[in-house]
Amino acid sequence: MLITDTIDVGPVPQAWTRRHLLGLEELSAEEITLILDKAMIFKQAISEGKRKIPLLPGKTCVNLFFENSTRTKTSFSLAARRLGADTVDFSSSTSSLSKGETFIDTAKNIEAMGIDVVIMRHRTPGTPKLLAQNIDVPVINAGDGPHEHPTQGLLDIMTIRERRGTVEGLTVALVGDIAHSRTARSNIWGLKKLGAHVIVCGPSTLVSPRWAEIDVEYSYSLDDVLPRVDVLNLLRIQFERQFSRPFPSVREYAHLYAMNRERLAKTKDDILIMAPGPINRGVEVTPDVADGAHSAILEQVTNGVAVRMAVLWLLVGPRNM
């Protein structure tokens, strides 16, 4: 038996005017807060056992993934289905796209089948923006190379806000492969807009001093920053995006940057530890810390579904005309 519940969220607010969600850089603090507020409503409903909230009946969401993904795609699919929408998957690694067919051709073909929103992941920065310029339905960026991954940034910020009540005034350290991390970039924009102080920390080959030009603190020493951070977000080393090895060995990386029990002892008592996953256990974080009391890693995953429901609803949901 299908359990259907309704919740009263009203029409999509007038304040929301975006057609696409391409990144957090372009959003205002008010828009980010609006998404997070709506996500909290959806999270509450889910936690009350409401598994089907049919706010998007008859809508069709396409997962257009040119790069492998399991968690993000599943999370988006679940979010769409909980809202009563249908989902279709189109997955294609670059190599299998037939020669001569561009991703825009592929997208236009899928658009012609009659769909309502495209959720796109691609290895190349900017591709969702090019897609948005070429088709007539909303586009959600589910990760474009190392550029942005807005729903990941939103779910990270939602987790911080939920745990700490506010983001403003907190010091948040993003640790690891900043150079290749879209999660880092979306977090940087979102956190800064909401008033947090952001530190990027990692080996000097992966952390550019140029971050200081946009008021992001950079550090090469995790041990130095640990005592003054409120939140640690441990980013995965993106071996697949690195052209030349930026550090001598995984062992040396773990020695300098792995979040372990000894390092945990140097932090504030109420430190919040997050990781956007999938984590390399023992590299970015040791299992005892990942599974410990300070960790919010699984909560991030839960919040991911709620954030994606909010984004889908804002982009595709009913509006008062």
Next chain:
Amino acid sequence: MSNILIQNGRVIDPSQQMDRVTNLLIADGRIAAYDAEPNGQDTTIDASGKIVSPGLIDMHVHLREPGSEEDETVETGTAAALAGGFTSIACAPNTDPPIDSQGTVEFIQGQAARADNCNVFVIACVSKNREGKELAEIGQLVEAGAVAFTDDGDPISSPELMRRAFEYCLMFDKPVLNHAEIRELTERGVMHEGLTSLILGLPAMPVAAEDVMVSRDIALAEATGGRYHLMHVSTGNSVDAVRRAKRRGVRVTTEVCPHHFTLTDESLRSFDSNFKMNPPLRGAGHVKGCIDGLIDGTIDAIVTDHAPHAKEKKMQELDRAPFGIVGLETSLGLVVTKLIEPGHLDWSDALARMTCNPARILHLEKGTLQIGADADVTIIDPTVRWTVDPGRFRSKSTNTPFAGWELTGRAEVVIVGGRIKFDRR
């Protein structure tokens, strides 16, 4: 061939330090007389308010034929050149097959003769099959008419090959042109390394990739006495390296493209592949470095690096799209709008970079309006305002970042060898 009398134009010929209003007579395909009076027999062109320049020369053009005729052909490329005011172009050898034999040189010359648009001079490969391994048959290529040597499209990565090229070309007094890029430093790069690439997460090409090879090539030119021409300089550091080398008497020349004194890497925020070229668009400091190099004479020539790509190739994801933009039909307007109007260069200094200087580098008997010279003449409307519309390009390709730009200055009449080959009036 009828005589042509160009009346009342402001003749600016940097090769003779000439800048005066006069009547210029063309007879039998040659510059015949100044201050000539109409005799009733001649074709007359009223050039009042116009600038009469030696025919413009672009020494860095990719015509794509043979091999990529979907992008450009000798015929369409030379038609675009005429529309841009160019009476002579030199074409690069990164075709398929590459221009590394007498046969391919003669094929280009034949296609140019059949097109009968502007003059085409052939730059041939430094290395066999443009592989960067062993020298091409440079002596025979010179006999076929090659005016210079390069592996452009790719750098001459091997320092040993570069040294040999300098030494061997000395015999023929030909310059070696190099695209300066240490490939190990630019692997996968699509744009300039800077704050913008950091924010966009795009793989980037550091300034040092150009500067290191420029320094190497200057050292090799200095050691061998060879003639080095640095192609499309894009960094302030490389401009300065050339400046210092020239002071020491090293035989080095260089060129710059309009996009490198016009645009910065921030343009890539659009993710539009029409801003993807190699060398990449740099930061504002490097743009200023290029302009300073033009002002003080370090930079000898302005070239387009005209690099047509068919839409289906260029309109792809940024990492897949090929490097390069078309330039022949926007170059003069950008020079006027971005160098002359802001007061960086006067008309004579600007035209020198597009006429006698490239002629001197390639040893062409062109780029001058001296009596007896080939009658290659460009009549420029220096004040006309116009909007760049790629739909009207003569080029087969439309990959330009300047679509919709308002520019000042445009070629109005283009005369090649005494014949009017282009007339916008």
